[in-house]
Amino acid sequence: MVTAQRNTNMHSIPNQPSSNKTSSRDLTVESEQEGNPALIEVDNLSFSYDMGKTDTLKHINLDIPENKVTAFIGPSGCGKSTLLRCFNRMNDTIPTAKITGGGIKIMGSDLYASRVDSILLRKHVGMVFQKSNPFPKSIYENVAFGLRIAGERNRSTIDHAVEESLKGAALWDEVKDRLKEPALELSGGQQQRLCIARTIAVQPSVILMDEPCSALDPIATAVIEELITKLREDYTVVIVTHNMQQATRVSDRTAFFYLGELIEYDLTSKLFTNPSIKQTEEYISGRFG
Amino acid sequence: MLDLKHTLGDFEDSLRNTRKSVLTMASFAQQNLGSAVNGLLQRNEDLCNDAIAEDEEVNGLERSIDQGGMEILMRFNPVATDLRMVVAAMKISTNLERIADQAVNIARRSRKILKKGHVAETALVGPIYEIASGILHDAIKSFSEDDPALALTLFERDVELDKLHKRAIKKYTSLMEEDTENLRTYLNLIFIVKCLERVGDHAKNIGEDAIYVSEGTDIRHIGPSALEEDEE
Numbered sequence: 001m002v003t004a005q006r007n008t009n010m011h012s013i014p015n016q017p018s019s020n021k022t023s024s025r026d027l028t029v030e031s032e033q034e035g036n037p038a039l040i041e042v043d044n045l046s047f048s049y050d051m052g053k054t055d056t057l058k059h060i061n062l063d064i065p066e067n068k069v070t071a072f073i074g075p076s077g078c079g080k081s082t083l084l085r086c087f088n089r090m091n092d093t094i095p096t097a098k099i100t101g102g103g104i105k106i107m108g109s110d111l112y113a114s115r116v117d118s119i120l121l122r123k124h125v126g127m128v129f130q131k132s133n134p135f136p137k138s139i140y141e142n143v144a145f146g147l148r149i150a151g152e153r154n155r156s157t158i159d160h161a162v163e164e165s166l167k168g169a170a171l172w173d174e175v176k177d178r179l180k181e182p183a184l185e186l187s188g189g190q191q192q193r194l195c196i197a198r199t200i201a202v203q204p205s206v207i208l209m210d211e212p213c214s215a216l217d218p219i220a221t222a223v224i225e226e227l228i229t230k231l232r233e234d235y236t237v238v239i240v241t242h243n244m245q246q247a248t249r250v251s252d253r254t255a256f257f258y259l260g261e262l263i264e265y266d267l268t269s270k271l272f273t274n275p276s277i278k279q280t281e282e283y284i285s286g287r288f289g
Numbered sequence: 290m291l292d293l294k295h296t297l298g299d300f301e302d303s304l305r306n307t308r309k310s311v312l313t314m315a316s317f318a319q320q321n322l323g324s325a326v327n328g329l330l331q332r333n334e335d336l337c338n339d340a341i342a343e344d345e346e347v348n349g350l351e352r353s354i355d356q357g358g359m360e361i362l363m364r365f366n367p368v369a370t371d372l373r374m375v376v377a378a379m380k381i382s383t384n385l386e387r388i389a390d391q392a393v394n395i396a397r398r399s400r401k402i403l404k405k406g407h408v409a410e411t412a413l414v415g416p417i418y419e420i421a422s423g424i425l426h427d428a429i430k431s432f433s434e435d436d437p438a439l440a441l442t443l444f445e446r447d448v449e450l451d452k453l454h455k456r457a458i459k460k461y462t463s464l465m466e467e468d469t470e471n472l473r474t475y476l477n478l479i480f481i482v483k484c485l486e487r488v489g490d491h492a493k494n495i496g497e498d499a500i501y502v503s504e505g506t507d508i509r510h511i512g513p514s515a516l517e518e519d520e521e
Contacts, residue, residue: 244366244368245366248368272368272369272372273368273369273372273373273505274369274373274505274506275369280369281369281370282293284368284369285295285367285368285369285370285371286295286296286297286300286365287293287294287295287296288293288296
């Protein structure tokens with residue numbers, strides 16, 4: 001098995017050696033190799049849920065570029081959600097979970113340094129979950145919640161942030177006349193966009209999405225996908241998805257994981273037309289998993 | 290080629306049927322081309338008529354391959370090798386249809402020639418056909434057997450075909466001046482060798498598609514050097 005190696009050039013994605021045939025490079029995307037600088041740097045990361053007895057993630061090396069959408073794909077249990085949850089230290093809530101090797105830097109800072117406040121970190125690295133989880137409050141209060149927690153008291157500042165966040169989440173036009181109504185009365189797709197609005201209200205650098213459309217109908221999914229491509233302009237998005245077509249539609253780069261290892265990481269256009277690793281091809285073309 | 294089968298049996302079957310249809314179509318195109326040229330060389334009008342009549346089969350297969358390819362794209366959203374195979378199959382079928390059209394053109398010209406007296410220089414068509422049909426045969430083989438190395442040999446052979454084609458045209462043009470009684474025959478022979486030169490071009494296109502399926506590299510308009518660049 002070939003493990004993806006960190007490229008010393010932080011501005012480009014790793015080039016994978018071919019497993020079974022001539023190594024090839026897609027000439028049509030050559031210009032895209034000049035990517036944005038890495039915002040998240042995963043350096044030889046190993047992670048365990050059972051105090052180091054078994055590693056769920058094994059020696060992961062990965063640079064996630066700024067203002068791009070990066071998709072994590074792989075069969076269930078491959079570690080993609082685990083890695084996503086490492087990015088905002090959500091795994092800290094599990095007593096037996098620990099990093100067993102390597103580390104993660106976001107904007108050059110060590111994410112797991114003892115001085116890092118995980119609550120503050122989550123303001124910078126927001127997360128949207130598989131199932132929408134609005135608070136049992138009004139639409140307005142859901143979006144304002146993060147700002148209030150951060151100590152914002154100025155009403156007009158909060159009003160402005162709520163409006164901008166709802167606009168950013170493509171929800172404003174649908175809810176602007178009923179901001180005081182309960183969030184739980186919104187449809188599933190609207191609730192998910194409300195959660196995205198709540199996430200961007202605190203102006204994070206990174207938005208993590210763990211299968212954000214898996215519980216939505218095709219129209220609501222299309223709206224969220226359209227939103228993801230717009231969010232890229234202001235945020236770095238990392239999305240876990242089981243939907244290959246969704247990864248091809250919304251992401252710039254795709255990482256394929258299997259049994260806790262990063263098998264291949266490349267431009268999405270390259271990975272889905274001419275993957276370098278046979279195992280990647282077998283998975284994305286539906287031959288296992 | 291991948292060892293594992295698709296989880297979806299329908300997908301696997303559709304891909305297999307598409308490949309099979311391309312190979313059937315290729316077999317018809319090769320046969321029609323052979324009938325047309327042999328009709329000329331053996332002065333057998335029935336063979337020429339066969340090449341014209343069988344073209345309908347080829348046209349039908351082109352439609353069927355395109356329809357099957359569209360259905361695969363719509364139903365299964367193929368990626369990687371599967372995607373390249375479906376796209377290549379649709380493009381190869383277009384080239385095969387054009388090759389069969391060239392066979393029809395050759396057959397029609399040959400029938401006209403057969404109505405006139407025999408000219409010895411008709412034999413010049415033989416070696417040109419041998420190279421063109423050899424290129425076509427190996428282009429199809431490189432696709433069916435996933436053999437990009439074989440496809441790479443087609444480029445030099447197509448250059449050789451172009452040389453023979455130019456030489457034959459020069460010869461026929463000079464004969465048109467010397468032997469004006471058979472002017473129409475020489476003119477038809479020029480059209481026939483031109484058709485065979487086009488067959489070589491279409492066969493080379495098929496070889497390029499075979500390389501695209503195997504290697505994922507589009508070498509059209511660049512040539513084999515595109516593969517070398519990829520290896521760097």
